[in-house]
Amino acid sequence: DVKxxxxxxxxxxRTGEKVFLECVQDMDHENMFWYRQDPGLGLRLIYFSxxxxxxxxxxxxxxxxxxxxxxxxxxxxxxxxxxxxxxMYLCASSYWGGTAFFGQGTRLTVx
Amino acid sequence: xxxxxxxxxTLSVQEGDNSIINCAYSNSASDYFIWYKQESGKGPQFIIDxxxxxxxxxxxxxxxxxxxxVKHLSLQIAATQPGDSAVYFCAxxxxxAGTALIFGxxxxxxxxx
Numbered sequence: 001d002v003k004x005x006x007x008x009x010x011x012x013x014r015t016g017e018k019v020f021l022e023c024v025q026d027m028d029h030e031n032m033f034w035y036r037q038d039p040g041l042g043l044r045l046i047y048f049s050x051x052x053x054x055x056x057x058x059x060x061x062x063x064x065x066x067x068x069x070x071x072x073x074x075x076x077x078x079x080x081x082x083x084x085x086x087x088m089y090l091c092a093s094s095y096w097g098g099t100a101f102f103g104q105g106t107r108l109t110v111x
Numbered sequence: 112x113x114x115x116x117x118x119x120x121t122l123s124v125q126e127g128d129n130s131i132i133n134c135a136y137s138n139s140a141s142d143y144f145i146w147y148k149q150e151s152g153k154g155p156q157f158i159i160d161x162x163x164x165x166x167x168x169x170x171x172x173x174x175x176x177x178x179x180x181v182k183h184l185s186l187q188i189a190a191t192q193p194g195d196s197a198v199y200f201c202a203x204x205x206x207x208a209g210t211a212l213i214f215g216x217x218x219x220x221x222x223x224x
Contacts, residue, residue, distance in 0.1 A: 004154075033211055042216035043155075043200065058211065090154050092212075097204060099145055100212050102154035 003027070006091050006103040013110050019078040021106050023091030030096055032074035034058075034066065037088040037105075049074055050096070081110045119218055126224045130188040134201035134215050137182065141203040145212070146175060146186045149198045158186070158199075188220075196222045 007022035025032065033048040035058075045058030047066040055066050063085060067075045074093075078085055086109050094100040124130050136144070142163040147155035161168045161175045161184075168175050174187040184201050198219050202212040 031211070035214075040216070043214040045211050048211045056211075092154075094212075097143060099157050099160055100202070101157065102147075105152075105154045 004091055004093055004101050004103040006089075006106050008106050009104060011106060011108045013078075013081050013108065015082060015110055017078075017081045017110075019081050019108070019110075021076040021078075021089055021091075021108070023074045023076070023093075023103055024072055025074075025093035025101070026072065027093065027095075027101070028071065029093035029101075030071075031094045031100075032068065033092040033094075033100060034064075034074065034076045035090045035092065036060070037090055043090065046076065078108075081108075083110050086110045120216070121219045121221065123221045123223065124191050126191060126193060126222055128191050130186075130191045130195070130220060130222075132186045132188075132199050132201075132218045132220065134184040134186075135182060136184060136201070136203045136213075138203060138205050138213070139179075139182065140205045141213075143204040144175070144177060144184050145202045145204070146173075146184075147200045147202065148195075149200065149217070151197075155200060191220075191222050193222045193224055196220055 004025045013019050031050050034046045035043040037043050049055045049068040065077045089106045091103045092100040145160045146158040148158050149155045159170045159175050172189045176185045198217040200217045202214045
């Protein structure tokens with residue numbers, strides 16, 4: 001089975017902190033994605049990567065950056081956390097043009 | 112921007128009924144469509160997919176129908192069970208370089224016994 005693992009299920013961080021969310025997939029997928037999910041807004045794409053060291057902005061990249069140094073790992077970085085970044089964060093991976101498989105999500109609260 | 116939308120935000124059915132969840136997509140270049148199920152506190156889980164060269168695909172208790180003429184996608188769940196209660200999302204994949212899945216906002220299915 002495809003496995004996408006996010007490093008934390010729940011996180012609480014303070015405003016202004018630098019936050020790292022980690023995601024690892026074990027299926028040798030080229031593509032990896034970070035979404036955030038908020039009530040009434042569905043899943044919104046923050047960033048995605050289609051190869052090591054490659055990244056593309058999604059719909060809402062402001063306040064976020066990403067890193068993909070290895071094929072299996074895709075990190076989301078909140079440079080200076082703010083309360084409006086409190087959300088559920090979902091990582092996914094896929095082959096090119098194929099189904100995206102999701103991790104279990106990280107619920108981040110910024111206080 | 113381009114988006115995938117669902118017709119109803121909520122759907123309530125009785126156990127044993129058949130459920131139909133609808134989705135309209137806007138990108139005629141999309142050639143791959145996926146339905147996901149998301150239970151509370153979990154990530155979306157793949158249910159079934161369909162490519163644009165098909166108009167119907169069946170799985171276990173689920174069927175996806177694709178109507179490219181009107182850009183409409185539906186998920187049919189037969190003999191709905193309480194365990195089917197979840198949020199269902201459709202997603203489309205424009206088969207172009209550098210594009211990611213586009214998701215609709217979801218339909219919450221509630222099944223009562």
